[in-house]
Amino acid sequence: xxxxxxxxxxxxxxxxxxxxxxxxxxxxxxxxxxxxxxxxxxxxxxxxxxxxxxxxxxxxxxxxxxxxxxxxxxxxxxxxxxxxxxxxxxxxxxxxxxxxxxxxxxxxxxxxxxxxxxxxxxxxxxxxxxxxxxxxxxxxxxxxxxxxxxxxxxxxxxxxxxxxxxxxxxxxxxxxxxxxxxxxxxxxxxxxxxxxxxxxxxxxxxxxxxxxxxxxxxxxxxxxxxxxxxxxxxxxxxxxxxxxxxxxxxxxxxxxxxxxxxxxxxxxxxxxxxxxxxxxxxxxxxxxxxxxxxxxxxxxxxxxxxxxxxxxxxxxxxxxxxxxxxxxxxxxxxxxxxxxxxxxxxxxxxxxxxxxxxxxxxxxxxxxxxxxxxxxxxxxxxxxxxxxxxxxxxxxxxxxxxxxxxxxxxxxxxxxxxxxxxxxxxxxxxxxxxxxxxxxxxxxxxxxxxxxxxxxxxxxxxxxxxxxxxxxxxxxxxxxxxxxxxxxxxxxxxxxxxxxxxxxxxxxxxxxxxxxxxxxxxxxxxxxxxxxxxxxxxxxxxxxxxxxxxxxxxxxxxxxxxxxxxxxxxxxxxxxxxxxxxxxxxxxxxxxxxxxxxxxxxxxxxxxxxxxxxxxxxxxxxxxxxxxxxxxxxxxxxxxxxxxxxxxxxxxxxxxxxxxxxxxxxxxxxxxxxxxxxxxxxxxxxxxxxxxxxxxxxxxxxxxxxxxxxxxxxxxxxxxxxxxxxxxxxxxxxxxxxxxxxxxxxxxxxxxxxxxxxxxxxxxxxxxxxxxxxxxxxxxxxxxxxxxxxxxxxxxxxxxxxxxxxxxxxxxxxxxxxxxxxxxxxxxxxxxxxxxxxxxxxxxxxxxxxxxxxxxxxxxxxxxxxxxxxxxxxxxxxxxxxxxxxxxxxxxxxx
Numbered sequence: 001x002x003x004x005x006x007x008x009x010x011x012x013x014x015x016x017x018x019x020x021x022x023x024x025x026x027x028x029x030x031x032x033x034x035x036x037x038x039x040x041x042x043x044x045x046x047x048x049x050x051x052x053x054x055x056x057x058x059x060x061x062x063x064x065x066x067x068x069x070x071x072x073x074x075x076x077x078x079x080x081x082x083x084x085x086x087x088x089x090x091x092x093x094x095x096x097x098x099x100x101x102x103x104x105x106x107x108x109x110x111x112x113x114x115x116x117x118x119x120x121x122x123x124x125x126x127x128x129x130x131x132x133x134x135x136x137x138x139x140x141x142x143x144x145x146x147x148x149x150x151x152x153x154x155x156x157x158x159x160x161x162x163x164x165x166x167x168x169x170x171x172x173x174x175x176x177x178x179x180x181x182x183x184x185x186x187x188x189x190x191x192x193x194x195x196x197x198x199x200x201x202x203x204x205x206x207x208x209x210x211x212x213x214x215x216x217x218x219x220x221x222x223x224x225x226x227x228x229x230x231x232x233x234x235x236x237x238x239x240x241x242x243x244x245x246x247x248x249x250x251x252x253x254x255x256x257x258x259x260x261x262x263x264x265x266x267x268x269x270x271x272x273x274x275x276x277x278x279x280x281x282x283x284x285x286x287x288x289x290x291x292x293x294x295x296x297x298x299x300x301x302x303x304x305x306x307x308x309x310x311x312x313x314x315x316x317x318x319x320x321x322x323x324x325x326x327x328x329x330x331x332x333x334x335x336x337x338x339x340x341x342x343x344x345x346x347x348x349x350x351x352x353x354x355x356x357x358x359x360x361x362x363x364x365x366x367x368x369x370x371x372x373x374x375x376x377x378x379x380x381x382x383x384x385x386x387x388x389x390x391x392x393x394x395x396x397x398x399x400x401x402x403x404x405x406x407x408x409x410x411x412x413x414x415x416x417x418x419x420x421x422x423x424x425x426x427x428x429x430x431x432x433x434x435x436x437x438x439x440x441x442x443x444x445x446x447x448x449x450x451x452x453x454x455x456x457x458x459x460x461x462x463x464x465x466x467x468x469x470x471x472x473x474x475x476x477x478x479x480x481x482x483x484x485x486x487x488x489x490x491x492x493x494x495x496x497x498x499x500x501x502x503x504x505x506x507x508x509x510x511x512x513x514x515x516x517x518x519x520x521x522x523x524x525x526x527x528x529x530x531x532x533x534x535x536x537x538x539x540x541x542x543x544x545x546x547x548x549x550x551x552x553x554x555x556x557x558x559x560x561x562x563x564x565x566x567x568x569x570x571x572x573x574x575x576x577x578x579x580x581x582x583x584x585x586x587x588x589x590x591x592x593x594x595x596x597x598x599x600x601x602x603x604x605x606x607x608x609x610x611x612x613x614x615x616x617x618x619x620x621x622x623x624x625x626x627x628x629x630x631x632x633x634x635x636x637x638x639x640x641x642x643x644x645x646x647x648x649x650x651x652x653x654x655x656x657x658x659x660x661x662x663x664x665x666x667x668x669x670x671x672x673x674x675x676x677x678x679x680x681x682x683x684x685x686x687x688x689x690x691x692x693x694x695x696x697x698x699x700x701x702x703x704x705x706x707x708x709x710x711x712x713x714x715x716x717x718x719x720x721x722x723x724x725x726x727x728x729x730x731x732x733x734x735x736x737x738x739x740x741x742x743x744x745x746x747x748x749x750x751x752x753x754x755x756x757x758x759x760x761x762x763x764x765x766x767x768x769x770x771x772x773x774x775x776x777x778x779x780x781x782x783x784x785x786x787x788x789x790x791x792x793x794x795x796x797x798x799x800x801x802x803x804x805x806x807x808x809x810x811x812x813x814x815x816x817x818x819x820x821x822x823x824x825x826x827x828x829x830x831x832x833x834x835x836x837x838x839x840x841x842x843x844x845x846x847x848x849x850x851x852x853x854x855x856x857x858x859x860x861x862x863x864x865x866x867x868x869x870x871x872x873x874x875x876x877x878x879x880x881x882x883x884x885x886x887x888x889x890x891x892x893x894x895x
Contacts, residue, residue, distance in 0.1 A: 005314050006083070007167040010064055013321045014171035016618060017060045019691075020328060023610045024056055027332065030603050031339070037595065048338075052331045059328040064321055065174040065198035069191075069222075069231075070205030071215055073101045073143075076177050078236040079205045080106075082310055083175060084166055090140045100145040102160045103194065104138075104177040108170050109163030114138060116158045138162060145179075174198060187221035201320045202229055203313070207236045211253045223258040230301045231259065232316045237307040251303055262300045298323050322618055329615040336608035340670060343601045344743070344772050350593040351773075354586055357472070361579050364468050368575070372568045376561060387553040393445050394544055401438050405540035406533040408437055419530045430531055434539045442544075472578060597775055602663030609666040609687060609701070612673070616686040616704075620644040623651050623688060623704055643704055646685050650707035655693065655700045665701060672767045675742055680735030682706050682755055682765035705765070709758055712808075713751035717817050723888060724760045725812045726881040731762035732808065733877060736801050737870045739764070743772045745797070749804035750783045751811055773797055785823050789837050789862055799864040802873070806859025810842045813852045851880055 031049060066083065070076035077089035089104075102116075114130040129139035142160060169175070176194050179185070185193075194200070204219075211219070222229065233254060254261045299319040304312055410433055413426050421427060623643040630637035635654035643649055656662040672684045685704045693700035710718075712728055720728075732754055739746055746753075746767065753766045788803035790796040811817065818824075820842030826832035841860055844853050855876055861867045868876075 004167065005311075006317060007170065009314060009318050009321065010168065010173040011171045013064055013325065014173070016325050016614060019610070019614055020056070020325065020332070021060045023607055023614070024053070024060065024332060027335070027607050028053070030600070030607060034339070034600055037592065037600075049335055052335050056328045056332055059199065059324050062197060062199040063172045063174055065176055065195070065200055066317075067194050067198075067200045067202045068175065068177045068205065069194075069202065069218075070178075071207055071211070073099050073180050075205035075207035075236050076101075076180075078207070078238070078307075079203055079234060079310075080104075080175065080177060082307075083168065084164070087137050088162070088164070089138055089143070089177075092140075100181040101143045101177070101179060102145055102158060103179040104143070104160045104162060106162045106164055106166075106169060106175040108166065108172070110165055111163070112136075112165065113163035114142065115161050115163075116142075117161050118158055145181075187218045188225045191222055191226060199321070199324055200229065201317050202231045204231050204233045205236055206233060206250065207238065210247060210250060211257075216253060216257055219254070219257040219259070228298055230298045230316075230320065232313055233261065233301065233303045234310060234313070235305055235307055250305075254301070254303060259301045261303045263303050263305070325618050326615050329611050329618065333608055333611040333615065336604050336611055337670070337674070340601060340604050340608060343596050343604070344775060347593060347596055347601075347772070347775050348743075350589050350596075353589055354593070357582050357586060360468055360472055361575065361582065364472070365572070365575055367468070368568070368571055372564060375564050380557070380561075383553050383557050386557065387549045390547075390549045390552055394442065394547070394549075397441065397445055398544060401441055401544070402537045402540050404441065405434050405438055405536045408434060408536055410531075413531075415531060419532050421531055431539055434536055435543055438540045438543055472582065601775065602667060605666035605670045606663055609669050610689065613687045613689040613701070616644070617688045620686065622690065623649070623702060625651055625653070629707075639707060640704065644686055646704075646706070648707040649685065649704055652703040652705065653700055654703065655698050657698075668767055668770065669701075669703065671744060671770050671772070675739070675744070675767075678735070678738050679761075680731050680738060680763055682708065682763045706763075708755040708763060710756055711752045712754040712756060712762065712811075713817055715756050715760065716751065716811060716815060720760065720815075722815065723881065723884055725815065726877065726884060728754065728756065728760065728762035729805075729809055729812045730874065730877050730881065732764060732805060733870055733874050735762070735764040736805065737874070739770065740798050740801070740870070744770050745773055746770050746801050746804075748783060748786070749801055749808060750786045751808060751817065754808075784829050784832050785819070787833070787836070788860075788864070790864060792833060792837060797864065799867050802867045802870060803860050803864075805870075805873070806856045806867075807842065809852075809856045809859065813848055813856070814845055815847075851876075851883075855880070 068076045068079050070079065074091055077091045080089050081087050081091060084106075088106075112135075114128065114135075116128060129141045133139070138160070176198070178190055178194050219231075222231075233250075235250075248256070251261060251263070299316065302312070302316050304310060410430055413421070413430055413433075414423070415421060421430070620643055623640045626639035626641065628636055629639050629650060635652050638651045638653060640649040640651045641647060643651075654665055656665050669684070669687060673687075675681060677683055683706050685706065687704065688702045690700045690702060712720075715728075716725065732749070736746060736749065744767075746764065747770065748766065749764070753764060754762045755765050756762055786804040786807045788796065788800040791800055810820065822835065822840045822843060823832060826835055839862060841857070855868075855873065858866070858868050859873070
C-alpha cells in the first residue's frame with residue numbers, strides 16, 4: 001500500500017481542494033460586488049450563502065486524514081505499517097489489548113523526526129528514547145503510557161507527532177492513530193480528538209476472530225455520536241482464527257452494532273484512480289439543477305476479511321474524499337445557479353418596469369383627463385336636471401320643513417309670557433335660526449340627491465385611477481421619492497372622490513349652504529306682533545319661496561367647474577413631477593440591468609461552469625476524445641464512446657481566447673444545462689475544464705453532449721424524403737416551443753443546428769446564442785439568411801425564432817440546400833442584411849403548394865406581431881404532413 005495509488009488519490013483531493021478554494025474566493029468577491037450594487041440582491045440568498053460558505057470551508061480547509069482505530073495496539077500498528085510500506089510502528093505479538101498507547105499523528109517533513117506535543121501545538125520537553133538513538137521504528141517506550149503518565153493529565157493528553165518524508169503525507173495529508181486505554185477519556189472524546197480539524201477517513205483494524213463487548217460498545221458509541229461516518233473494517237494479516245462455532249461472525253456483530261457493512265472485493269480495488277466509473281453518489285443522467293443534489297450520507301462502511309485485499313482501501317478512500325468534494329462543489333454550484341436565477345428574475349422585472357411604467361403614467365394622464373371631461377360635461381349638460389332636482393326636493397319636504405320650523409325652540413332669545421320679543425333687536429336672530437334650520441335640512445336632502453347622480457363615476461374612473469397611482473407609488477422604492485405620488489393620490493381623492501361619495505359630502509353641503517344663505521339674506525322682515533308657530537311657518541315659507549332654483553343650480557355648476565379645473569391643473573402638475581422622478585429611477589434601473597447582463601451574470605456563469613466542471617471531473621474523470629467529427633470558429637468537436645454512463649457522445653472542445661468568450665461560453669453552458677431533458681433538445685451531459693491544456697495558460701473547456709447521426713443540412717443534401725423532412729420541421733417547432741416555455745430564445749435556428757437521430761427525428765442543438773428574453777442585450781447574432789429584420793435594430797423578442805423557422809421551412813419544402821435566388825445575388829453580408837431589411841425574402845418555387853407557401857411567408861413577415869404563434873404553426877404543419885402522407889399512400893396504391 002506504500003505505492004503511489006493512495007498517495008495519488010490524496011494528492012488529487014488536495015488539487016481539487018485548491019481549485020474549489022480558488023472558485024470560492026472569486027465567488028465571495030463576486031457576491032460582495034453584487035451586494036454593494038444593491039437593487040436586486042436577495043437577503044434570503046445572502047443568509048443561506050453564509051451557511052453554505054461555512055460548509056465549503058469545512059471541506060477545503062481541512063486536510064484529509066486517515067484515522068486508525070482498532071481492537072489493539074498491534075492491530076493498529078499493522079495497518080499503519082501497511083500504509084507506509086515499512087515498519088514505522090512496533091508490531092510485537094506481545095502488544096496485548098491492555099497496553100496503553102498515546103495518540104500518534106504522522107505529518108510530512110524533509111527528515112524523520114519525533115516529538116511530543118500538547119493539543120495546543122506546544123512541544124513537551126521530555127527525554128524521549130528517539131532522541132538517544134537512530135530509529136526507523138518508533139521506540140515502544142515513547143508510545144506507551146506508563147503508570148505515572150496515565151495519571152498526569154498533560155502527559156496523558158500529549159500526542160506523539162511523527163514527521164516522515166513520505167509521498168502519502170506530501171500534500172498535507174495526515175495519518176492519526178487513536179490512543180489506547182487512556183483513563184478519563186470516553187469513546188466520543190477520543191474520536192473527537194482524533195478527527196479535530198481534519199477530514200477523516202476512518203479505518204478499524206481487527207486482529208481477533210470476533211469483537212469483544214468493549215469493542216462493540218466502542219463501535220456503538222461511534223455510530224450513535226457520528227452516524228454519518230463510514231468505517232473501513234480490515235482483518236490484519238496475523239488475525240487469530242478460532243474454530244467454527246455457533247457464535248456470531250464479525251459481519252453479524254458489525255451489523256448488530258448499527259453499521260450497514262458492504263463486503264469489499266478485489267475487482268473494485270483495482271480500478272484505476274480517476275477512471276470514469278460512476279460511483280454510487282453520482283447523479284442521474286439528466287443535468288438539470290435537481291440532479292446536482294447528492295446524497296447527504298457518505299459511502300457505506302466496508303469489511304475486508306483478508307489482509308491481502310487491503311488495497312481495496314483505495315476505493316473506499318476515493319469514495320469518501322470524492323463525496324466530500326462533490327458535496328462542496330454542488331453546494332457552491334447551487335449558490336451560483338440561485339444567484340443566476342435571481343439575476344434572470346430581476347432582469348425580467350427590470351425590463352417590465354422599464355416598459356410598463358411610462359405606460360402607467362400615460363394611462364393615469366389619459367384616465368384623469370377622461371374623468372375631468374366627464375365631470376365638466378355633467379356640470380354643463382345637467383344644469384336643468386339639477387334645477388329640477390332642487391325644485392322636486394323642496395316640494396317633497398316642504399310640509400316637513402314647515403312643521404319643523406313651527407315647533408322650533410329659539411336659542412338665546414327672550415320672549416314675554418304672551419310670546420312677544422322683549423327686545424325688537426332679536427328679530428334678526430330669530431329669523432336666522434329659522435333660516436338655518438330650514439336650510440340645513442334642505443341642503444342635506446339636495447346634496448344627497450345630487451351626489452347620487454354622479455356616483456356611477458366613482459368606481460369606473462376614480463377606482464382604477466387610484467390603483468394605477470398606487471402601483472406607481474410602490475415602484476418608487478425610496479420613501480422620500482414617493483411624496484409626489486402620495487400627493488397625487490390625495491389630490492385625486494380631494495378633487496373627485498369626495499364629490500361623489502355620500503359619506504364625504506361636507507364640501508358640497510357647504511357650497512349649497514353658502515349659496516342658499518346668500519339668496520335669502522336680503523329678505524325684508526317686519527317686526528311681528530307675536531313670535532309664535534304661525535310666524536315661524538311664515539318665515540320658513542317665505543324663505544322657500546324666495547329661493548331661485550335656476551340661480552342656485554347655475555351657481556353650483558360654476559363652482560363645481562372651477563373646483564374641477566383647479567384640481568385638474570394640480571393633478572397634471574403632480575403627475576409631471578412623478579413622471580420626472582420615475583424617469584430618473586428608470587435610468588438607474590437600466591444602468592443596473594446593463595451591469596447585470598454584462599458583468600454580474602457572466603461572472604457568476606463563469607464560476608458556475610468551474611464548480612460544476614469540478615464536480616464532473618471528480619465523479620467521471622476526463623472524457624476520452626476520439627476522432628474529430630466537426631470544427632468551428634472557436635472549437636473542435638470529437639467523438640466520445642462513453643462518459644458518465646452515457647453513450648455515444650460528442651465532446652466540444654473550446655479554448656476561449658479572452659474573458660468575453662469565456663463568459664459567453666459560460667452563459668451558453670448555464671442556459672443549456674438548466675433546461676430539463678426534452679426529446680427535441682440535444683442534451684448537455686456535463687463539462688470538464690482541462691487546466692493542463694496549453695501548459696495551463698489557456699484552459700480548454702470540454703462540453704459533453706449526446707452524439708447524433710447527422711444534421712438536417714447533410715440529410716437534405718443526401719436526399720431525405722419529403723415526409724421525413726416535414727416530420728423534422730414539426731420536431732423543430734416542438735423544440736422551439738419548449739425553449740420558449742423555459743423563457744429562452746434560441747436566436748440561431750438553421751439547418752446545421754438541427755441534428756437527426758437514427759429514426760430521422762430532429763433535435764435542436766448549439767444553444768450558443770440562446771438566452772432568456774430579459775437577458776438579451778440587443779446583440780446582432782445568428783446566421784445572416786435566417787436573421788429577422790428587427791435583429792439589426794437591437795430590439796427584438798422570441799418571434800425571431802419564428803422568422804428563422806420560416807426560412808428553414810423553405811429549405812424543407814424545397815428539398816435542397818442551395819441558397820434562395822434572392823440571397824444568392826447578394827455580394828456580401830451587409831448587402832444581404834440591407835436586402836432583408838427592405839423586404840427581400842426567398843422566392844416561391846414551382847413545387848410549393850399554397851398552404852406551405854402561405855405558412856413560410858407568414859413566419860417571415862416583416863412585422864413581428866404579424867407572425868403566427870408556434871402553437872398555431874404546429875397543428876398547421878401536422879395537417880400539411882397528413883395531406884402529403886395521404887397523397888403518398890394514394891400514389892403507392894395506384895402504382
